[in-house]
Amino acid sequence: MSSVALAVTDGMLHFELSVAYEVFGAAPAGVAVPWYDVAVCGTDAVRVGRFRLEPDHGLDRLRHVDTVIVPGWADIDEEPPAALVDAVRAAHEAGARVASLCTGAFVLAAAGLLDGRRATTHWAHTEALAARHPEVEVDPDVLYVDNGSVLTSAGKAAALDLCLHLVRLDHGSSVANAVARRLVVPPHRAGGQAQFVATPVPARDDHPLAALFPWVIERLDHPLTVEDLARRARMSSRNLGRHFRAATGTTPLQWLLTQRIRRAQELLETTDDSVDSIAAATGMGTATTLRRHFNRTVGVPPDTYRRTFRARSRPVPDGSRPSHRADGHRPAAPVG
Missing domain, CATH: 3.40.50.880 (Class I glutamine amidotransferase (GATase) domain)
Structure with a gap:
């Protein structure tokens, strides 16, 4: 504990x-x-x-x-x-x-x-x-x-x-x-997101993107494009980008990539699925694509993330404390 x-x-x-x-x-x-x-x-x-x-x-x-x-x-x-x-x-x-x-x-x-x-x-x-x-x-x-x-x-x-x-x-x-x-809050807002965003998350059911977010989350295994999202939201791609920036502080593609990486993290943590299978389940297409984006976003490859997370998840003896390197940083760990 x-x-x-x-x-x-x-x-x-x-x-x-x-x-x-x-x-x-x-x-x-x-x-x-x-x-x-x-x-x-x-x-x-x-x-x-x-x-x-x-x-x-x-x-x-x-x-x-x-x-x-x-x-x-x-x-x-x-x-x-x-x-x-x-x-x-x-x-x-x-x-x-x-x-x-x-x-x-x-x-x-x-x-x-x-x-x-x-x-x-x-x-x-x-x-x-x-x-x-x-x-x-x-x-x-x-x-x-x-x-x-x-x-x-x-x-x-x-x-x-x-x-x-x-x-x-x-x-x-x-x-x-x-x-x-x-x-009852969004599961993740990246630390680098701007502090001041007019609408950090859609706060009303009648927000133009209120129905789009859950629709996308349910279809992360699909090769979605900005045009697909715009069509679903019934607006132009340019208008979609404007609403996305106001609601999330980022672009539709960056937001979509973040959701795919989060889903990949969950699958690496909770399943023994291969990286190829996880790439397909998250809409990344190939293991090579997943590894490239995952490594750039999280800082470690998917296999390393899985090993590190599971090592950190093992129970530790009472009274023990997480180890820290001499520079004050902990060993490589899952990052959010």
Whole structure:
């Protein structure tokens, strides 16, 4: 069982804290994998929005967990509490994976964990983060950034995207998708997607693409083209592209490729099908095509992904922790 600590302090943003607890606090129904042991850690009772929260443990607990989540807090004009900064730094030095949600990035930056690294936070505060910490490469245009042992996200919905990304790293796409279904949210938004998209997902049944997305997902084994999608949506290819960009932040072809790769990941995780069979089932046509796109998108070939995922999915002895390389990154793992 992997352990997760939510590091809290006065003025913590309750939405981001709630998102993390909702994702890691309970396994979705029907998922037979060891779930996370979650602890809320702080120095004393803290104010979260209008609520008073009593932490389960002190901040010293952070040094003994696998993953530390640092939600954002409201007053970024103030320096983050020194006790929290020191505890987060010590946790990372002890081998923990550390992730910030929204303005929690200011804590990671104060701890020196973002020096020389690419990072993000809520778009409204990226300029402040860059000005206060010029040694950090602040990217204002992405949902989240994964540096291996250090991860940062933009605000609100992007915090949920990063939490699902962590579940995907730990347990694979099918389990992350089960969590997303429980929360009634899209199973995957790539970290490189723009923070500000007018309509991140079709929010209404009468959205022009509302019926198209599930239709495509059910037909990923077909050699679909942009013209096929436009015809199904009853609009021109140009109009389809415009609606797609507004709804997903990307093009129809890139979105379609992403869905094919996700399906391939699920099949590699859950079946013993050959790469040729998976290529056919995902509409890639040939194993060569699948390997090329998979390697470019995921970073490893399909066979390596399957071996790595299954190795990571084996139960580990109680008290053991995921190994980390000397540079702070974990061994090659499925990426989302």
